[in-house]
Amino acid sequence: MARATLCPRCRQLIGSEETVCSWCGTSRSASFWKVLSWSKSIMATDGLINAIITLNIIYYGISILISPPVGLLSPSHYSMMILGATGTTPINNYGNYWSLLTANYLHGGIIHLIFNLMAFRQIAPLAINEYGASRVITIYTVGGAFGFLVSYFAGVPFTIGASAAICSLVGALLYYGKSRGGSYGSSIYNELKGWVISIFIFGLVFPGINNWGHGGGLIGGMLLGMVLGYSEKRREKIYDHALAVICVVATIASLVFALSGIIFRQA
Numbered sequence: 001m002a003r004a005t006l007c008p009r010c011r012q013l014i015g016s017e018e019t020v021c022s023w024c025g026t027s028r029s030a031s032f033w034k035v036l037s038w039s040k041s042i043m044a045t046d047g048l049i050n051a052i053i054t055l056n057i058i059y060y061g062i063s064i065l066i067s068p069p070v071g072l073l074s075p076s077h078y079s080m081m082i083l084g085a086t087g088t089t090p091i092n093n094y095g096n097y098w099s100l101l102t103a104n105y106l107h108g109g110i111i112h113l114i115f116n117l118m119a120f121r122q123i124a125p126l127a128i129n130e131y132g133a134s135r136v137i138t139i140y141t142v143g144g145a146f147g148f149l150v151s152y153f154a155g156v157p158f159t160i161g162a163s164a165a166i167c168s169l170v171g172a173l174l175y176y177g178k179s180r181g182g183s184y185g186s187s188i189y190n191e192l193k194g195w196v197i198s199i200f201i202f203g204l205v206f207p208g209i210n211n212w213g214h215g216g217g218l219i220g221g222m223l224l225g226m227v228l229g230y231s232e233k234r235r236e237k238i239y240d241h242a243l244a245v246i247c248v249v250a251t252i253a254s255l256v257f258a259l260s261g262i263i264f265r266q267a
Helices: 033-043 047-067 077-083 088-094 099-105 110-131 131-154 163-179 182-205 213-227 238-266
Strands: none
Touching: 047 099, 047 110, 047 131, 047 238, 077 238, 088 099, 099 131, 099 163, 099 213, 099 238, 110 131, 110 163, 131 163, 131 213, 131 238, 163 213, 213 238
């Protein structure tokens, strides 16, 4: 006999004797039941965070191996360009519009990488808790791309890093805290407001920081948080999962496309 479980589609409890979900009608015998269950486990908090962190580390390693690093484990300009750095130069000169996605997974040095991954590791669990994994994937991907798009229109010639995407998560949580209100919402809003102030000061003090990307990511995250909604307003639905899948496929396709360019150059 099947045991009671949560429906992987609507996340409602299904009794041990029920053959279909009484909430959304999904059948236990449906072919995509196992697929949905598997994807839910992969997209759990730790799984999603570790996947994104691992992908960033892998592409940093690839960027070091492509050509001799510059300075202290800093990838060369050549490595960054062919792996998918974005900005007016890659987009206007080479038509690399896909770089709005790939630039999120590239970093200019080991310190840059560690700083961003530490920030992501702190912010992501809270974002996933309040929005759900699927909506976080969309916010992270689309918000990061929006931040780079803003910096493109601001005339930034060359830019990389996960900070635009991380700022989009910050923006979404700012919206959540302000929208929810109460002591919990206010505490989140005030904490994230401190993050925004720190990011702004950091951008002013250190040269080469893409403040346009940070600001664009924040705005994009706020808008996405408002449009997508958070878990206390509504549960994640099938179209939230579909949007997340589209973002994942588009990101992986763009990263693989960049890698294929390296293979063709060496062939």
